[in-house]
Amino acid sequence: MQQYILRRLLLAIPTLLLVSVVIFTINRLIPGDVILSLLGEGGRLTPEELARARRELGLDKPLPLQYWDWLSGFVRLDLGNSLFDGRPVTEHIMLRFPITFELAILAMIVAIIISIPLGIISALRQDGLLDYGSRLFAIAGLSLPLFWLATLAILFPSIWWGLSPPLEPTSFFKNPTAHLYQFLLPAFILGYRLSATNIRMLRSTMLEVLRDDYIRTARAKGLKERVVVMRHALKNASIPVVTIMGTQLAFTMGSSVIVETVFGLPGTGKLVVDAILLRDYTVVQGTVMLFATIVIFMNLIVDLTYGWLDPRIRYN
């Protein structure tokens, strides 16, 4: 197992390096002069001022050197300063990441609460009314746009009861109820979307497992149906579901862009959208690199979990 972990860790390094090259390239391919587009009034700058601004941002160096500076900074957790307000990018991220993280964890809890009972019922009542209902619920979760659901979730309580989410985030320690109220609705919407994938996955694996010989044996032994389903079938059927939830973190990170924008939550998703609109490239570069790093490490953990659950994978 140790060798397997080491091998997987070593494989993650080239991927991370390639990711950094992709991000760097995207940021350097931006048409036009970054400085001019940043200042928006480039016409008024003298060539000397322009050269100084370039020098200050390190843009006068050759590209490989610029990449090396940025990469070595990333390893030291120094992602440069925001071009907009001059504060370190790491500080922006540290301040906002806990919000996105909390949203992701809450959404995943909601997804588990919704998907496990629905996935099981759907498989046990295959092609019945409950199965169709649950499948429709899941497929709707994959089809309804998050930003629309979020908009409606804000709009209708506001029209009917005059309720609107607070504009400023409330600390959990100061006012837990207000804090949860602020996070629960977005977490529920994101969780519903995640549960859609889980329901379909759980239904599919449950159907497969329920046809296996050991289930027949368990039934033949005279075990109660509840025990057969919960202890024997669900336990085995949930292995792929549990591991797939690790990969859902990537989706949650991506969707945080939408959910945080609509609900005005100042997380990293909103940070990246604002930075794109403000053309704050150092912040975009740093935040996107953070997202990709998290995804690579989550995939690594998922792979390791698979290896731990199924020894056949380890030795392949």
Add this chain to the structure above:
Amino acid sequence: MNTTTEQITQLQGLRLRPKRNFVNSTLTFIRKKPLGAMGGFILIGMWSLAIFADFIVPYDPLALHPRDKLIPPDSMYLMGTDYLGRDVLSRVIAGAKVSMYVGLMTVLIGTGIGSVLGQISGYFRGTFDLLVQRLIDAIQAFPSLILALAIVAMLGPSLENAIIAIAFLNASNAARVIRGATMAINENQYVDAARALGASHVRILTRYIFPNVTAPILILASITLGNSILVEASLSFLGLGTQPPTPSWGRMLSSEGRFYMEIAPWLAIWPGVAISMAVLGINMFGDALRDVLDPKLRGR
């Protein structure tokens, strides 16, 4: 030997099952896959809206009616009007054109390029395959919406650039899936036989591999279509996709419309219903298509 051949010919001539024609197959599909059939009907409806949009819109979707600002749905404006007095129904119908166009283009370009790349990568293997796969690893490490945002930010916000960004994502996904399918098919004896008969690489790829990966390509295209429409709507919602005044479902729900939604909730409802119906239809049809084309998944 001769007798056996004759017997087989006779048995084939018996036609134990009635001859399958389009109507019969469609009726069987509707009976066996009611959700898929419903999705198919929605999809046909959406495509019809998109194709005939210019003929069926009650008003010009760009025309301003300053006297009729924020009119609730009535007999004149079935879905009401927006803050500039534009007819919401006409804009929703015109939005179908944008969404379906984006869906079609991103799937054709993305899945097309990805499938070719995946087949070449899976067939030849070696250094090229290694490079392509590591690059795809890197691309797939990004949450898709974030990468699409970054690409659009790089190219500049516009519908065409949103299409490029989404097609790029689709291509990386297709390349990975089709590579796997190609590798599996490449192991078959009939490919070895073709190779032994001296068939060229191009012939093997086009005559033996490609016909066998069309099912995964179709399944992938059906899954990708709905997602592409959602990503474009999300980009437009964030102001980085379709640009005004072109009507787009995502844009109609974005900041410019949001300001008025409390006093005119119909602005928030209809574009969302349209996106949801289109994507729901595509996903339901795609699921059924996957069941039909992939026998391993039947009944799951």
